Amino acid sequence: DSGVTQTPKHLITATGQRVTLRCSPRSGDLSVYWYQQSLDQGLQFLIQYYNGEERAKGNILERFSAQQFPDLHSELNLSSLELGDSALYFCASSVGASGGAGGETQYFGPGTRLLVL
Amino acid sequence: QQQVKQSPQSLIVQKGGIPIINCAYENTAFDYFPWYQQFPGKGPALLIAIRPDVSEKKEGRFTISFNKSAKQFSLHIMDSQPGDSATYFCAASGSARQLTFGSGTQLTVLP
Numbered sequence: 001d002s003g004v005t006q007t008p009k010h011l012i013t014a015t016g017q018r019v020t021l022r023c024s025p026r027s028g029d030l031s032v033y034w035y036q037q038s039l040d041q042g043l044q045f046l047i048q049y050y051n052g053e054e055r056a057k058g059n060i061l062e063r064f065s066a067q068q069f070p071d072l073h074s075e076l077n078l079s080s081l082e083l084g085d086s087a088l089y090f091c092a093s094s095v096g097a098s099g100g101a102g103g104e105t106q107y108f109g110p111g112t113r114l115l116v117l
Numbered sequence: 118q119q120q121v122k123q124s125p126q127s128l129i130v131q132k133g134g135i136p137i138i139n140c141a142y143e144n145t146a147f148d149y150f151p152w153y154q155q156f157p158g159k160g161p162a163l164l165i166a167i168r169p170d171v172s173e174k175k176e177g178r179f180t181i182s183f184n185k186s187a188k189q190f191s192l193h194i195m196d197s198q199p200g201d202s203a204t205y206f207c208a209a210s211g212s213a214r215q216l217t218f219g220s221g222t223q224l225t226v227l228p
Contacts, residue, residue, distance in 0.1 A: 002160065033215060043161070043206060043218040056213050090160050094214070104214050105151070108160035 003027065004093050004109035012115045018079040021112045025072055025093030031055070032074040033094070033106060034066055038087040049074055050096075081116045088113050121209050123219025130197055131227050138192045138222045140207035145188070147209040151216070152181065152192050155204045164205075165192075197226045 003026035013019055025032050034046040036059075045058035049068035060066075063081075068074045078085060092106040122141045130136045140150075148169055153161035167174045167181045167190065174181045178195040194201055207219040 002162065004160075031214070035216075042220050043216075045215040045217070048213075048215055056215050058215060092160075092216075096214075104149075105163055105166065106214075106216060108153075108162065110160050 002107040002109060004091060004107050006089075006091050006109035006112050008112060009110065010113050010115075012117065013081060014117055015081055015083060017081050017116075018077065019081065019114065021076040021078070021089050021091075021114075023074045023076070023091030023093075023109060025074070025091075026107055029093035029095050029107070030072065031094045031096060031104070032068055032072070033092040034060075034074070034076050035090045035092065035108075036087050037090060037111070041087075043090075046076070078114070083116050086114055086116045121207060121217050121219045123207050123222060125222060126220070127223040127225075129225045129227065132198060134197050134226070136194050136197055136201075136224055136226075138205055138207070138224075139189065140191065140209075140219050141187075141189045142209050142217075143188065144209070144211065144217075146211040147217075148212070149210045149214075150181070150183065150190050151208050151210075152179070153206045153208060153218075155206065155221075161206060194224075197224075199226045199228050202226050 005024045030051045033048045037043045046060040048056040066076045088111045090111045092108045094104040096104045151166035152164045155161045165176045180193040183190045208216040
């Protein structure tokens with residue numbers, strides 16, 4: 001158990017709908033990262049928040065948005081859903097955000113499996 | 118320049134064998150290279166990580182070899198067991214810390 005929790009575990013919805021995925025980081029971690037895992041694109045970084053502020057953006061569609069709340073949990077909002085948005089969405093957390101001489105270990109949650117019909 | 122290339126796509130070894138998974142990167146700004154293990158239905162779990170000032174790192178049965186000049190790194194699993202059957206991902210990050218992942222290697226260890 002990584003200490004990162006994600007809800008819901010599974011989500012089935014229809015095209016055009018909007019969903020919200022929730023992530024609670026490990027205790028003490030200030031950074032939250034969102035990744036998408038699909039068969040054709042692999043594991044791809046979407047967006048990072050650090051202590052409530054957006055820190056970095058990756059391959060995130062304009063239909064997707066995220067935020068990190070004062071209690072450090074994060075939500076990923078996916079709107080105008082398309083069939084191609086079906087994927088596993090992972091949240092990861094780490095203590096820090098950037099800089100330094102080395103890396104920051106990222107701990108991944110169990111993921112939310114989204115199926116768009 | 119952000120890509121991390123991983124090979125092979127799949128690998129089958131006998132119990133006790135030493136599977137080797139290779140990765141290559143292009144971005145010289147990367148300074149952190151972790152390997153993750155993922156079982157079906159689970160999130161990736163960190164196995165071992167290395168920084169470019171070290172050429173080799175061992176943790177239990179897992180070893181990373183790192184060649185900075187060639188921009189390559191590899192994972193070796195000693196005395197592999199059926200329980201090691203999983204998908205393995207190499208990754209890399211720079212100062213911004215978001216991970217760029219390889220495409221994954223599906224490892225099967227036969228009993």
